[in-house]
Amino acid sequence: xxxxxxxxxxxxxxxxxxxxxxxxxxxxxxxxxxxxxxxxxxxxxxxxxxxxxxxxxxxxxxxxxxxxxxxxxxxxxxxxxxxxxxxxxxxxxxxxxxxxxxxxxxxxxxxxxxxxxxxxxxxxxxxxxxxxxxxxxxxxxxxxxxxxxxxxxxxxxxxxxxxxxxxxxxxxxxxxxxxxxxxxxxxxxxxxxxxxxxxxxxxxxxxxxxxxxxxxxxxxxxxxxxxxxxxxxxxxxxxxxxxxxxxxxxxxxxxxxxxxxxxxxxxxxxxxxxxxxxxxxxxxxxxxxxxxxxxxxxxxxxxxxxxxxxxxxxxxxxxxxxxxxxxxxxxxxxxxxxxxxxxxxxxxxxxxxxxxxxxxxxxxxxxxxxxxxxxxxxxxxxxxxxxxxxxxx
Numbered sequence: 001x002x003x004x005x006x007x008x009x010x011x012x013x014x015x016x017x018x019x020x021x022x023x024x025x026x027x028x029x030x031x032x033x034x035x036x037x038x039x040x041x042x043x044x045x046x047x048x049x050x051x052x053x054x055x056x057x058x059x060x061x062x063x064x065x066x067x068x069x070x071x072x073x074x075x076x077x078x079x080x081x082x083x084x085x086x087x088x089x090x091x092x093x094x095x096x097x098x099x100x101x102x103x104x105x106x107x108x109x110x111x112x113x114x115x116x117x118x119x120x121x122x123x124x125x126x127x128x129x130x131x132x133x134x135x136x137x138x139x140x141x142x143x144x145x146x147x148x149x150x151x152x153x154x155x156x157x158x159x160x161x162x163x164x165x166x167x168x169x170x171x172x173x174x175x176x177x178x179x180x181x182x183x184x185x186x187x188x189x190x191x192x193x194x195x196x197x198x199x200x201x202x203x204x205x206x207x208x209x210x211x212x213x214x215x216x217x218x219x220x221x222x223x224x225x226x227x228x229x230x231x232x233x234x235x236x237x238x239x240x241x242x243x244x245x246x247x248x249x250x251x252x253x254x255x256x257x258x259x260x261x262x263x264x265x266x267x268x269x270x271x272x273x274x275x276x277x278x279x280x281x282x283x284x285x286x287x288x289x290x291x292x293x294x295x296x297x298x299x300x301x302x303x304x305x306x307x308x309x310x311x312x313x314x315x316x317x318x319x320x321x322x323x324x325x326x327x328x329x330x331x332x333x334x335x336x337x338x339x340x341x342x343x344x345x346x347x348x349x350x351x352x353x354x355x356x357x358x359x360x361x362x363x364x365x366x367x368x369x370x371x372x373x374x375x376x377x378x379x380x381x382x383x384x385x386x387x388x389x390x391x392x393x
């Protein structure tokens with residue numbers, strides 16, 4: 001065998017020869033996401049591992065997402081990312097992320113201003129709009145004789161409007177596991193793009209006078225109130241919707257670690273080490289589910305479009321209720337804080353703060369926006385529980 005034959009044989013057995021156009025497209029998309037995470041700073045803690053996981057999964061012959069059980073082999077013969085992915089598939093990672101979010105969340109602004117609950121609820125409007133649109137598409141469009149989306153799939157798609165990645169993964173796992181990859185990627189990608197998506201909607205729906213409104217300082221919330229809050233919310237929400245127990249339970253457990261004052265080590269671990277480790281594994285394996293051979297389908301394009309629609313309507317729902325409350329209270333509420341009702345904590349609150357500062361440099365809306373923001377976390381989890389109750393098996 002001469003030199004050129006060796007080169008030809010090596011190339012024939014390489015990933016270059018096995019590359020499909022779908023994998024090439026997904027690799028290019030991963031490059032775009034990496035650029036957005038590194039250069040533009042769009043939620044890099046989420047977007048960077050997702051993008052690199054997408055890159056790894058679409059490198060031919062690497063076998064990182066190989067599922068050995070499909071070939072009748074033991075699970076430990078699977079690819080390394082497939083093994084880690086079991087944490088996503090079992091909803092373990094989303095629940096642990098919720099524990100970390102709870103440990104990092106101060107519910108004080110919500111307790112100090114309970115009206116924030118209404119804004120958080122209004123900002124879930126996009127969930128039901130996207131569900132309605134997806135359900136309609138399922139009745140009018142068929143692919144290979146099957147509806148484009150079933151009712152359960154429409155519900156899983158709708159939750160993207162909650163702007164909560166762990167909740168989207170949790171619900172997709174239960175209702176539409178076959179759509180987990182595009183739903184998870186859409187949810188996390190749009191969360192990262194909130195600084196681009198929300199401001200135009202916020203400015204279009206509010207006047208400059210409304211954006212300039214300065215809000216009164218929130219009252220001081222006692223430690224007792226902060227300790228009682230997670231316990232009461234857990235009992236009420238789980239009794240109302242038992243299916244939401246994994247998310248609400250972990251969220252409020254993490255928050256109780258924070259507020260109890262006697263388990264600082266547990267609170268620190270949940271906020272930092274545990275949350276960081278799980279974020280790496282969840283982000284990388286969620287990205288790795290975006291295999292080009294199954295990702296580039298008509299349903300995926302529909303999910304991307306519906307996800308953007310859901311985000312837009314959720315933002316609009318929160319802002320419009322904020323405008324209504326502004327009129328009812330005689331101009332005491334800045335409508336911009338309603339946009340923070342989507343549960344992307346704390347990015348959505350920061351966007352509201354930034355828009356308020358543009359209109360009035362002396363405006364400080366961050367703490368006021370945090371009320372609807374953390375209310376949105378609870379609201380999206382409750383919405384997921386309701387959809388699971390309606391469409392779960």
